[in-house]
Amino acid sequence: MTILKAIIVDDEEFARSSLFFLLQQNCPQVEITGIARSVAEAKDILAHHPIDLIFLDIAMPGGNGFELIPDAQKHNAAVIFTTAYDQYALKAIKANALDYLLKPIDIDELKIAVDKVFQHIKRFKGQNENDERINNLASSLSSRSEIRKLTLPYGQGFKMIDIDDIIYIEADSNYSIVHLNNHE
Incomplete structure (x- = not known):
């Protein structure tokens, strides 16, 4: 089983600890490798650790969760928004978030969201392998003499x-x- 390395980004202590607990109890394939109270802390974690998945709150003092999206994309980390605000759902979709969970987080919705991340990573990995095969074939053909x-x-x-x-x-x-x- 593949393990997803994940971080939780939320300014509320209760929200961080409850999500951590829910993940431990219901998603054994997710390993929480960091917890951040702000976008700045999350950027620091992303810069120093390989992360597959970010559970991201939106409204936080000192920075909006959407400010982390470019860093997440740069590090190929999937994003699941976890927020109490439903009005940002469309913006989250446009930012390529894989899911949008409203607090309090429903266990079944959490499991479905984590499964989406696994499917996304599987497709992404498959595409990278195909790209690599095509590049290898192209370089092999270009190094040969002209076909006669x-x-x-x-x-x-x-x-x-x-x-x-x-x-x-x-x-x-x-x-x-x-x-x-x-x-x-």
């Missing part, structure tokens, strides 16, 4: 032809007809 031959289906088998022998290629419904300089 093609293998084409021919009768009951295949035929290797030199690309310099191709005069033109004609489209014929779902097929391509390759015309060669030897009149084949």
Whole structure:
């Protein structure tokens, strides 16, 4: 099982401790690696520790939770807003938050939100692996000399032809007809 390294960012002691307790009791795949009382403390944690997930309050003295979004994106950390204010939901969606939980936090909604983060990270990791494969293939092909031959289906088998022998290629419904300089 993959463990998500997470931080809780909230100015209220009760909110921090209750969320910490809920996560410990219901989301064993989440490891709280830091707790911040402000955006500034959260930025410091992000700068010094790898974080996968941020549980983020919005209205805090000394800084709004939205101010942390650029740092979260820079460190590829998912964000779940945990707030008492429902009027920021649209802004949270536009900021690419993965979920928006209203306080007091419902356990089932918390579990669903954490599952969303796992799915998001799985897709992100898969995309990065595909990008890496494509880049490896591209560099492998670019390091080879120019392709000079093609293998084409021919009768009951295949035929290797030199690309310099191709005069033109004609489209014929779902097929391509390759015309060669030897009149084949």
